[in-house]
Each structure stands twice: as C-alpha cells, then as structure tokens.
Amino acid sequence: MDLLVRKLAARDVVPEDEQQALRAAATETVPYAAGEEVVREGERQTVSRLLVSGLIARVKLLDDGRRQITELHIPGDFVDLHSFLLKRLDHDVIAVTPARLVSYPHEGLRKITEQWPHLTRLLWLSTTLDGAGHREWIVSAGRRTAAEHVGHLFCEFLLRYEVVGLGDRRRCPLPLTQQQLADACGLTPVHVNRVLQELRHEGLLEWRAGELTVPDFDRLAQVSRFDPAFLNLIREPR
Amino acid sequence: MDLLVRKLAARDVVPEDEQQALRAAATETVPYAAGEEVVREGERQTVSRLLVSGLIARVKLLDDGRRQITELHIPGDFVDLHSFLLKRLDHDVIAVTPARLVSYPHEGLRKITEQWPHLTRLLWLSTTLDGAGHREWIVSAGRRTAAEHVGHLFCEFLLRYEVVGLGDRRRCPLPLTQQQLADACGLTPVHVNRVLQELRHEGLLEWRAGELTVPDFDRLAQVSRFDPAFLNLIREPR
C-alpha cells in the first residue's frame, strides 16, 4: 500500500483521507509461489490485486504455445486493477517469483468511485499508466532492434523501481530467466542471450543473481532510444 | 455521441440520464484535414476528444524517423480520453482521413467523476478497452507472423465497426495506405504489400478504395489466430 502511495505521489498529491479510504478497501494478503497462476484468462473476477513483493507477469498465450508477456509488475503496481471494469481478463497473470498480493474487492472499489472522486481519478490514472507502458512495448516490438528492445526494458525497470524506492538508476532487481525476458520482448531465448552478451561486452550492464547493474544509465538510455516521458513522472493535479 | 453510447451499450446498460450528462459535457465539434495533427506529444491538454467521423491514429516517433502507430480509432472512440488523467500524452494523434472530433473539456469530465460514478466507470472502462487492444497488438508484433498480424488487425477492424453499426464482419471501411498499415504492424511497406497479395490470392480478403471485404470472417480469424475475447463484448454491470 505504501508503495502504491509512493507511486501515485510521484504524479499527484494523495491526501491522508484518501490513503485511509484505500487502506480500508483492502482485505487479505495472499502469498503465491513462483510460477503460480494468479488470474486465469476469461474467469470472472471479483477482486483486484496489488503487488506487495515479488515479480508478476501478464501473459498472453496463443493456442500453439507461443507466449507473450505484455507487462511485468513490480511492487506497488496493481496487477489487475483493470479487472474491476473488464470483469474478465484477456490474459493470465502469473507469479514470476514468490509474491504477495493484497486483495481489493471490486465492491470496495465501487464504493470508492462513489465517495472519492479524486482517488478514483488516481486509480484510473494508474490504469492509463499501464496503457502508456503498453504503447512503449508496441514500439519496442515493432520498431526497435533486439538490443534496443532489451536495453529499453531495462531502463524502464530501473526507473520504475526508483519511483517506489526499491532501486535507483544504477541497479534494481530483475529476477527473470532469459526465457522470460525473451517472452517479454518477443524474441528467442537464444537471441536474447546473444544480445545480452553484446550489451555486457560494451560495458552497458551486468545482470547476475537476479540483479541488474547499469554503470551509466544515460548511455544505456541513449543506445536504447529510451525516453522516460511515457512514465508520466510529473506531479500535477489529476 | 450516439456511436459512443452504442459502443458502451455493448458492455453495459447506459441509463438515459447518464447519456444526457455525457452530452452536456461536450462542447464544439472540430474538423480536421487528412494528415493534420490533432494532439502533439507532450503538450498539456485541457480537453479530450471523441471521434465522430473519419479515421485517427496514435503515432509514436523515434528520433531517427522510425514511426509506429499504436492504435487506430474509428468513430465512437475517444481518441485521447487518457489525456484527462495523463495531461500530457506520450504520442501524437493524427487524422488519417478528414475527421470530425467532439471536444470534452477536462473540467466537465472532472464533474462527471464527482456526480456520476457509474458513468465514470464506463469511461474508465473505455480506456481499459484501449489497454486490452494494446496488449493484443503487443502479441501481434511479438509473436505473430506478418500475415497473421495483418489478418488479425483486419478482424479487429471488422468487429469494431460492427459494434458501432458502421460495418459488419463481411466489410468495413479501411481508409489506410499500405505505408500506414506497415506503421501499424511494425513492418515494411514492401513486405505488407507481399503479405496482402498472399492473403488476396488465398481469397481471404479484398481491399480496394478504402474498403475491406472479407468473404469468410471465420476463416480469416482462424488463419490469423484471432480471438475476440480482448474486445470484451459482454454486457454486464460495471
């Protein structure tokens, strides 16, 4: 919850009473094991979930086994706030690492939309930030080279972890396998491996034991054509 | 406006008083010429715009000229409702054909969030539908072949036009150039051309004079691995 407030506070003021209203809407905290499914595509949802710890992926599957990760969530992210409105998701949500999620029943979220218009707008904002992230991924998949794509994703991670105070632009957690990174980038694990070697040889990054280290963020950002504008890190009234 | 109601009514009941509240929030209708810019990336917005006629694209540009269309809007779509919350967009919005857009000042939308919680949720829903569309595009760019990608986009168009009553699953407007289609799919115009020939030779589609004709929707959907679930065409309380 605190992490969500930190994330929202990077974009607007979050008054104390709204923070309390949010807190009041939460029910239990549920732990998941690595690889466990949190939400299955198409099933009717009655709660949305906020990630407290761990890493979560939204995964879309094609019938012949092809898979694409469409978003990776870090602590402080609502992993399926959109299920409040969509009711049924178009994708699975799975725990990449062990994770803990706090439930927000839709009933309580509905009450928030009836009593807390500004808080409602902040939650709505949170889903539009997801949308902006999606658009950036479309660009990466459509028009960036494999190396730019991987580098861009890493830059995104560093800044998002920085926002919630769990990393900075030099280092952040990145507990993924190369296979999973490939699924996020729409590449082959073999090719991801080659791209990583290239980036490592150029001294742009290190990635070991689930932790990413980038000695010179600006250089990686430049090589990857990374522009942080899509993160909408501007504090103003919403 | 009627088109927006039709689009929303495909997902929930829209009471008459909410329709009126929406209508009251609109101000003027603005015409745009083909190719004209509607919104420039990064500029502060004070209104959102609903498309009444024509075709609109959201375009992201890289500094070296690469361009990616991240969404195509048909009548009945809010082209930048997300600017109500983001205030500054991460992309340009341009008119592909001559178009007319109705303005909804953010001030009026804010009032809606304060007085019409259910209508607010419907508008929020509308932006999450955009998000679901984005995810499908990520999959297309990352894990579908060029032919599947193009075919998938065409299926999406047919169904979206059907929802607002401006087409059906046999035919719909598609006033794009091959270059623009290439920018939407992250392909080269040359390759898009070859893919189109292939699809045409297999009798899957015709596309002339800005109109798409698909003799057998199910066959194209199957070939393209199209699953309409992401369009969330389910009528239920939100």
Added chain:
DNA sequence: CGGGACCTTGACCAATATCAATGGTCGTGG
C-alpha cells in the same frame, strides 16, 4: 553425486528488410 533448470555456443536457415525500379491512378492546372 546426480538431475534439472538455465545459460552458452555454433552452424545453418527463414522471415523480413533494403534498395531500386516500374507502373498505376488521380487531381490539378494549362
């Protein structure tokens, strides 16, 4: 000590991009 998951490497291949030309269509002005 053994097995499994993950990473790495090499050889080869396929999908798509690039480059360069040609031809069609349509609106406009002479």
Added chain:
DNA sequence: CCACGACCATTGATATTGGTCAAGGTCCCG
C-alpha cells in the same frame, strides 16, 4: 481535354536480423 506531378502499389534482387536446431557447459539443490 490533356499533360504533369504526386502519391501509391508492385516487383525483383539481394542483405540482414533474428530463428531453429543441436550440443555442451554451469550451477544449484536434493
């Protein structure tokens, strides 16, 4: 009414990126 130019579609030859297949190698954990 015709000629021109602009934009768009098409085609062929060739290049490149990233995929496929297959074989180790490493590391961790039971």
